[in-house]
Amino acid sequence: MKKTKSLYHGHRFPAIVISCAVRWYFRFSLSLRDIEELLLERGVVVTYETIRCWCDKFGAGFAKCAKAARRKPANTWHLDEMFVTLRGEPYLLWRAVDEHGAELDVLVQKRRDKAAAKRFFLRMLRSNPVPRKIVTDHLRSYPVAKAG
Template sequence: MSSEPATYPGYRFPAEIIRHAVWLYYLFSLSLRDIELLLAERGITVTHESIRRWVLRFGSEFAGKLRKRRPRPGDTWHLDEVFLRINGELHYLWRAVDQDGVELDILVQPRRNASAAKRFFRRLLVGLKYKPKRLVTDGLRSYGVAHREVMPEVRHRVSPYLNTRAENPHRPTRRRERQMQRFKSLDQAQRFLWAHTMIYGHFRPRRHLMTAAQHRRARAKAFRIWREETCVQIAA
């Protein structure tokens, strides 16, 4: 049996190093050069440009595998949108979470009109393959139009006071936006934020609702799933 460390096809660095670099990038507000320094402290000489290529190649792939392993979310969806300034122009990040704070999906769009709301609703239905029992949104009228046309049978509650579950997840996005000195394009923002949402959320359960023992078990399970879904056999 070979004692050589396993590698992803086409990459000379061990898979364990690559997936660890991707994990660091999406879970913490670290730059590529920060990760280069952290790896160097452990005797691993790799450039930040190589780490950038790893992130682009594996980030969305790993995030998609984690999403498939996620239990079915709840039946109450909270939706919210927040502005992003991309290359000097205003865009909007649409986000949906369930009643337990589990992030369902995100979509970056240049508008926040009825067409944009309907596009996000349809994306949620295609990705989750079921309809909720209730929608909770703020007072944006575009949600009402999308609700009537896409999910008229679902109850719709309009309340800015009940929608903090969808607003709170914007905070990690704001931190990364500042650290990255804003996003450079819509495609870059969508690609990064989708992967960030899935990977960050996988390792960040609602700790304040858990005992210490429950949190340790949840953390151990998250790491086990991460190792299983980023192993060489799956990546190949």
């Protein structure tokens, strides 16, 4: 029987230190220098450049595990849109949230029409199971997008 090598084989630091640094970086949106400082407080001397390499190497695997562990969306979705200003220009922010408050999808664009609503619906339904109930703010383009 062939023994497989650890994912962290050949690294100077133990797996727990590497995984903790990568998780902090992606979960809490800390800078690499912040993580370097947090590890230094715990007695681990490592440079921010090393942490960047760890995040590049192990980040995709952590994201895949986190996405798999996330619970499935609920049966009731709430859809709304609002205007936001980016660089002095008005944009439309489309947002879908399930009944537990988990954000399902977000789309930012210039237009507010049937095609935009349809694109948002299709993108959402590709990545999530079909909901039992959809609550909207009665924008006229929603029923057209839902039907198409």
